Amino acid sequence: MRDFASAELRLPDNASYRRYAELGRASVVWNVVAAPELGLQLQTWCYPVVGCVGYRGYYAQADAEQAAAPLRAQGLEVQVYGVPAYSTLGKLPGRWFADPLLNTFLNVPEADLARLIFHELAHQVAYAAGDTVFNESFATAVERLGGERWLDAHGGAAARAAVAAQDRRREEFRAFVLGVRDRLQAVYAGPGRDDEKRAAKAQVLATMRTDYEQLKRERWGGFSGYDAWFARANNASFAILGAYHGLAPNFERLFAREGGDFERFYAEVRRLAALPAATRRSEIEALAR
Numbered sequence: 001m002r003d004f005a006s007a008e009l010r011l012p013d014n015a016s017y018r019r020y021a022e023l024g025r026a027s028v029v030w031n032v033v034a035a036p037e038l039g040l041q042l043q044t045w046c047y048p049v050v051g052c053v054g055y056r057g058y059y060a061q062a063d064a065e066q067a068a069a070p071l072r073a074q075g076l077e078v079q080v081y082g083v084p085a086y087s088t089l090g091k092l093p094g095r096w097f098a099d100p101l102l103n104t105f106l107n108v109p110e111a112d113l114a115r116l117i118f119h120e121l122a123h124q125v126a127y128a129a130g131d132t133v134f135n136e137s138f139a140t141a142v143e144r145l146g147g148e149r150w151l152d153a154h155g156g157a158a159a160r161a162a163v164a165a166q167d168r169r170r171e172e173f174r175a176f177v178l179g180v181r182d183r184l185q186a187v188y189a190g191p192g193r194d195d196e197k198r199a200a201k202a203q204v205l206a207t208m209r210t211d212y213e214q215l216k217r218e219r220w221g222g223f224s225g226y227d228a229w230f231a232r233a234n235n236a237s238f239a240i241l242g243a244y245h246g247l248a249p250n251f252e253r254l255f256a257r258e259g260g261d262f263e264r265f266y267a268e269v270r271r272l273a274a275l276p277a278a279t280r281r282s283e284i285e286a287l288a289r
Helices: 002-007 061-073 110-125 132-154 157-189 194-218 227-232 235-245 248-257 262-273 277-286
Strands: 029-035 045-047 051-053 056-058 077-083
Touching (some): 002 132, 029 235, 077 235, 110 132, 110 262, 132 235, 132 262, 132 277, 157 235, 194 227, 248 277, 262 277
Antiparallel strands (some): 029 056, 029 077
């Protein structure tokens, strides 16, 4: 998978994900994400090198929960979730500081492991400091595009059929949730008092849960893998999912525009990453049209 990433997807050929580390825990970090009660703007934290991002990570779940408590006390809606992998953007010198393979993600199905490696390596290709949506959507697009090529090259018919069914469900989940997010955004951005917006928000979420049960029953054969997500869903959930997937289709269109050539695609993404934030967002959103 690692050799395929460099040879076929033109991702960096370095020491990243070529060594193994056993952490003795279920997640590499636990992220805290937060958003307002009546808004979908992620709370940001700023760091050297990477700039401001819409999450903060902790090596222990208890520390993450402790950090989440004052955010909730401020009236923010918060989620804490485990993260299996990370990227240091290829910024640390030498092979001994390269990002390792971890016990936290090696037990996933083969296609998911390949996609995860492709996603994390994509962060080394292009990175716009302070733009979580751009960075994560780009990496998600590389994950999807690379995953398709990996399966074409290495997946048997049964594996491809299983992944296709899984992907259909994932795409329906993402489309469904992003549609709910858009309805919430319309409520928050619209006229009316805060109490009216709270009532409208409650109605959107109630309808979401009813529609989810129907989707699960009629399209997914009762698959319950997203039950926990919907039970806990709040503005932070919608905001972080939008960051990872909101612009991914735009990057996939850019890849097609560049003739399916990964090097040309990366060069264009790096050009976009170097632009001022408003200009960058305008250009990437124009791809949808």
